[in-house]
Amino acid sequence: MKLYTKRGDQGITQLIGGSKVSKDDKQVIAYGTMDELNAWLGYTMVCCSSREVLFIKELQEIQQCLFDAGHDLATPTKHPAYIFNEKQVGWLEQRIDFYSAHSPEITQFILPGGSRVAAVLHVARTITRRLERQIVALQKEAPINGSVLKYVNRLSDYFFAAARYANVINNVDDIFYDSGRKEFERREDD
Amino acid sequence: MKLYTKRGDQGITQLIGGSKVSKDDKQVIAYGTMDELNAWLGYTMVCCSSREVLFIKELQEIQQCLFDAGHDLATPTKHPAYIFNEKQVGWLEQRIDFYSAHSPEITQFILPGGSRVAAVLHVARTITRRLERQIVALQKEAPINGSVLKYVNRLSDYFFAAARYANVINNVDDIFYDSGRKEFERREDD
Amino acid sequence: MKLYTKRGDQGITQLIGGSKVSKDDKQVIAYGTMDELNAWLGYTMVCCSSREVLFIKELQEIQQCLFDAGHDLATPTKHPAYIFNEKQVGWLEQRIDFYSAHSPEITQFILPGGSRVAAVLHVARTITRRLERQIVALQKEAPINGSVLKYVNRLSDYFFAAARYANVINNVDDIFYDSGRKEFERREDD
Ligand code: B12
Ligand code: B12
Ligand code: B12
Ligand SMILES: C[C@H]1O[C@@H](n2cnc3c(N)ncnc32)[C@H](O)[C@@H]1O
Ligand SMILES: C[C@H]1O[C@@H](n2cnc3c(N)ncnc32)[C@H](O)[C@@H]1O
Ligand SMILES: C[C@H]1O[C@@H](n2cnc3c(N)ncnc32)[C@H](O)[C@@H]1O
Ligand SMILES: [Mg+2]
Ligand SMILES: [Mg+2]
Ligand SMILES: [Mg+2]
Numbered sequence: 008m009k010l011y012t013k014r015g016d017q018g019i020t021q022l023i024g025g026s027k028v029s030k031d032d033k034q035v036i037a038y039g040t041m042d043e044l045n046a047w048l049g050y051t052m053v054c055c056s057s058r059e060v061l062f063i064k065e066l067q068e069i070q071q072c073l074f075d076a077g078h079d080l081a082t083p084t085k086h087p088a089y090i091f092n093e094k095q096v097g098w099l100e101q102r103i104d105f106y107s108a109h110s111p112e113i114t115q116f117i118l119p120g121g122s123r124v125a126a127v128l129h130v131a132r133t134i135t136r137r138l139e140r141q142i143v144a145l146q147k148e149a150p151i152n153g154s155v156l157k158y159v160n161r162l163s164d165y166f167f168a169a170a171r172y173a174n175v176i177n178n179v180d181d182i183f184y185d186s187g188r189k190e191f192e193r194r195e196d197d
Numbered sequence: 198m199k200l201y202t203k204r205g206d207q208g209i210t211q212l213i214g215g216s217k218v219s220k221d222d223k224q225v226i227a228y229g230t231m232d233e234l235n236a237w238l239g240y241t242m243v244c245c246s247s248r249e250v251l252f253i254k255e256l257q258e259i260q261q262c263l264f265d266a267g268h269d270l271a272t273p274t275k276h277p278a279y280i281f282n283e284k285q286v287g288w289l290e291q292r293i294d295f296y297s298a299h300s301p302e303i304t305q306f307i308l309p310g311g312s313r314v315a316a317v318l319h320v321a322r323t324i325t326r327r328l329e330r331q332i333v334a335l336q337k338e339a340p341i342n343g344s345v346l347k348y349v350n351r352l353s354d355y356f357f358a359a360a361r362y363a364n365v366i367n368n369v370d371d372i373f374y375d376s377g378r379k380e381f382e383r384r385e386d387d
Numbered sequence: 388m389k390l391y392t393k394r395g396d397q398g399i400t401q402l403i404g405g406s407k408v409s410k411d412d413k414q415v416i417a418y419g420t421m422d423e424l425n426a427w428l429g430y431t432m433v434c435c436s437s438r439e440v441l442f443i444k445e446l447q448e449i450q451q452c453l454f455d456a457g458h459d460l461a462t463p464t465k466h467p468a469y470i471f472n473e474k475q476v477g478w479l480e481q482r483i484d485f486y487s488a489h490s491p492e493i494t495q496f497i498l499p500g501g502s503r504v505a506a507v508l509h510v511a512r513t514i515t516r517r518l519e520r521q522i523v524a525l526q527k528e529a530p531i532n533g534s535v536l537k538y539v540n541r542l543s544d545y546f547f548a549a550a551r552y553a554n555v556i557n558n559v560d561d562i563f564y565d566s567g568r569k570e571f572e573r574r575e576d577d
Contacts, residue, residue, distance in 0.1 A: 009294075009297075010293055010297055010354045010357065010358060011290065011293060011350075011351055011354045013347075013350075015350050016343075016346065016347045016350055017343075017346070018332075018333035018336055018346060029333060029337075030329060030330050030333040031330045031331070031333045031334040031337075035330065036330060039323070039326050039327060039330060040327075042309075042323050042326070043320070043323035043324070043326075043327065045308070045309050045323075046309040046310075046316070046319040046320045046322065046323045047320060048309075048310070049308065049309040049310025049311070049315075049316040049319050049320075050310070050313075050316040050317060050319075050320055052310055052316070053310065053312070053313045053316045067308065067372070070308045070309075070310075071308070071374065071375060074306060074308075074374045074376070075376065075377065078376070090376065090377050092377075100391065103389075103390055103391060104389075107389075107390055116454060118425070118429065118447065118450045118451070118454075119422075119425050119426040119428075119429040119450075120426075120428070120429025120430070120432055120433065120450075121429070122433070123430075123433045125429075126426070126429040126430040126432070126433045127430060129426040129429050129430075130423070130426045130427060130429075130430055132426065133419070133422050133423035133425075133426045134423070136419050136422070136423075137419060137420075137423065139410060140410050140411045140415065140416060140419060141411070142398075143398035143409060143410040143411045144411040146398055147409075147411075153396075153397075156396065156397070156398060157393075157396045160391075160393075160395050160396055161391055164390045164391045167390065168390060182447070184451065184454045185451060186454070186455065186458070186470065199483075199484075199487075200483055200487055200544045200547065200548060201480065201483060201540075201541055201544045203537075203540075205540050206533075206536065206537045206540050207533075207536070208522075208523035208526055208536060219523060219527075220519060220520050220523040221520045221521070221523045221524040221527075225520065226520060229513070229516050229517060229520060230517075232499075232513050232516070233510070233513035233514070233516075233517065235498070235499050235513075236499040236500075236506070236509040236510045236512065236513045237510060238499075238500070239498065239499040239500025239501070239505075239506040239509050239510075240500070240503075240506040240507060240509075240510055242500055242506070243500065243502070243503045243506045257498065257562070260498045260499075260500075261498070261564065261565060264496060264498075264564045264566070265566065268566070280566065
């Protein structure tokens with residue numbers, strides 16, 4: 008079978024099982040962004056150096072989970088047969104607790120960035136939150152698997168915690184947001 | 198002429214020819230995402246090593262095509278004068294066939310990633326599909342150049358095929374999606 | 388306090404001050420994309436080599452400003468207490484003028500890309516324009532801080548000018564868009 012079928016050339020596609028939907032349907036948007044996040048994680052893994060292999064293992068597991076979650080989002084809402092395992096939420100919480108315990112406590116926002124891996128993890132965090140917003144928009148129109156939404160909510164906190172831990176192991180200090188900027192030029196004269 | 202005219206500061210801008218539209222108009226969204234994809238391809242080219250120069254040439258050609266496609270999306274719908282050449286779709290198909298013929302056959306989903314270039318090509322694939330969704334949304338409101346939609350549909354398959362081929366030439370095996378995740382912790386005990 | 392409160396697991400969250408909104412509210416979309424842009428700038432900084440330190444300093448300042456701007460977008464619209472300082476717009480204009488003065492003049496579109504930093508700055512440019520479109524969408528529903536919209540409009544021109552300057556200091560020529568593509572195969576025979 009050829010990769011391209013040309014059947015989607017007018018803008019219509021299929022869900023699992025074959026029911027037809029427009030490509031701008033809220034379900035398609037949601038699993039499309041799931042796929043975008045998944046692709047970004049593929050890149051994030053490429054950015055891990057040997058010191059950061061622990062992330063590679065975890066990110067690959069998350070990629071698998073995102074496909075399970077994507078399956079549920081691509082399921083027609085009439086007779087859903089969900090496969091996403093809510094226990095994955097608990098696993099994320101354990102990892103967040105571990106990373107948080109090994110990073111300095113903060114009570115302010117930090118500038119996203121630092122080491123290479125921290126920076127790409129922060130980007131993953133914000134794509135995850137974009138995905139979450141789209142699942143919430145979908146949920147207003149059709150039933151969804153609530154465990155998937157929980158997972159995605161926790162996942163962005165996981166990426167925040169992992170990004171901070173990445174800076175810890177790379178000996179990079181997070182920089183704090185310093186509210187109420189003055190003019191840049193003037194600041195330089197200070 | 199200065200780069201910034203300040204005329205768009207209230208949120209209104211112009212299409213080709215000068216007709217006024219809101220910056221959140223569906224046409225502007227579509228060619229804005231075309232531009233985002235184009236910028237990502239610029240980065241993808243930067244990620245190509247000497248072993249991957251074949252991609253650079255093709256990506257630059259695609260960048261040119263995306264501008265032609267963007268032109269058509271930025272054209273006012275009353276008296277459209279389209280420039281996008283549908284023959285480009287055939288060119289993509291030839292490239293997909295070539296890359297597919299030189300990659301192992303698959304009958305399962307793969308985790309996006311692998312080599313650096315494969316990873317960024319997968320990201321390009323998902324931005325292309327986001328663009329496609331937005332063109333489909335636009336098409337519900339206004340006439341579009343149908344060849345552009347076809348091209349964009351084929352382009353995401355091109356990026357998939359190219360990503361797989363990138364892993365082939367880098368001797369990286371694609372990892373399969375293994376449906377129905379168990380809990381991570383438990384899996385480690387297996 | 389734990390990073391995750393689980394309170395947002397059903398799709399509702401809070402603005403500054405505590406008023407409840409859906410996570411797909413237009414305000415949340417806008418400051419969520421502000422956050423995505425901010426994360427991308429963190430990555431852009433990672434891509435700067437020693438020759439490009441001037442960008443690092445400026446990008447960090449912009450990250451701080453984006454948090455101020457994000458604050459205003461996350462403020463409930465009833466009793467807004469804005470903090471974004473419009474003087475930042477003037478600072479961007481000065482930088483655009485400087486970068487433009489030190490780059491070859493152009494009267495055509497260029498293909499986004501070139502050096503690594505130029506490429507990631509072009510991506511920043513297009514995320515900024517995506518953000519601008521979302522702020523314009525929000526503005527149709529609720530009052531916003533107009534200075535933030537001005538800033539974001541100017542910011543995408545800043546990234547364009549900075550990307551071009553990055554290519555100048557890296558001795559890379561920008562490639563022009565050459566309107567009206569022919570078929571790729573045939574072009575090679577030329
Ligand atoms: C949902 C879906 C997706 C989702 C996956 C959702 C998720 N879980 O996150 C997303 C959006 C990620 C996706 C992406 C792609 N998909 Co898709 N997808 C589907 C769809 C609608 C359902 C598949 C499914 O999960 N079925 C439920 C399971 C339980 O049933 P299953 O049949 O056993 O599922 C298996 C196969 O469908 C699939 N499979 C079988 N043969 C092939 C061949 C290829 C090349 C691929 C990639 C997959 C594939 O692997 C699954 C087992 O893991 C089918 C069309 C349909 N209506 O069946 C297309 C389909 C499988 N996809 C297809 C394609 C081409 C792609 C993309 C290459 C598109 C692109 N250019 O990006 C990518 C590949 C992504 C990757 N990483 O491998 C084609 C495959 C054509 C072919 N050669 O066989 C199909 C058949 C659609 C079509 N064009 O007709 N897809
Ligand atoms: C559509 C459009 C776009 C689209 C292009 C769509 C596509 N094909 O994919 C997108 C969204 C990509 C785009 C991006 C930008 N654009 Co524009 N765009 C336009 C618009 C509306 C039409 C241009 C067009 O295609 N006309 C049709 C062709 C056939 O006519 P043309 O006049 O011969 O087109 C030529 C020029 O318009 C253009 N050009 C001429 N002078 C200059 C100067 C600069 C600096 C640039 C970048 C281009 C440019 O090059 C074309 C030939 O290739 C014009 C405004 C208008 N209403 O004309 C602005 C305009 C050309 N853009 C402008 C700007 C500033 C930009 C950006 C720098 C904005 C940003 N910060 O990202 C980028 C640059 C992108 C790049 N890679 O070079 C300005 C240029 C101001 C100037 N100094 O001359 C214009 C005039 C809008 C304005 N502010 O008034 N744009
Ligand atoms: C708006 C907002 C955001 C915006 C910021 C908008 C902008 N300026 O661009 C965005 C979307 C970027 C954001 C992101 C995040 N946020 Co937030 N955010 C808020 C919100 C709604 C208002 C904060 C604010 O600006 N208040 C106005 C100022 C003047 O008041 P303030 O109280 O003095 O503000 C200070 C603190 O709120 C904050 N702060 C205090 N303790 C902590 C602890 C942590 C871990 C963090 C990150 C921040 C933080 O630092 C501010 C001073 O710089 C609060 C919830 C609420 N209703 O208060 C959550 C809140 C502060 N955020 C929270 C979290 C978890 C995050 C993220 C980690 C989420 C994620 N996974 O991505 C990221 C972190 C981003 C970063 N780079 O540090 C949590 C913090 C929980 C905790 N452990 O204390 C809160 C309390 C929401 C909640 N879950 O209940 N957020
Ligand atoms: C940290 C703050 O970020 C906001 N918030 C919560 N979820 C999202 C999301 N998916 N996208 C953008 N913003 C979000 C809320 O206002 C929260 O309090
Ligand atoms: C491979 C599967 O991806 C879905 N699909 C097709 N086009 C898009 C798009 N632009 N964005 C997201 N999903 C898409 C369809 O369900 C198709 O069968
Ligand atoms: C350069 C051209 O880009 C378009 N334009 C202006 N602002 C945006 C934006 N935020 N997103 C996408 N396109 C935009 C207008 O058509 C302008 O003339
Ligand atoms: Mg959350
Ligand atoms: Mg397709
Ligand atoms: Mg502008």
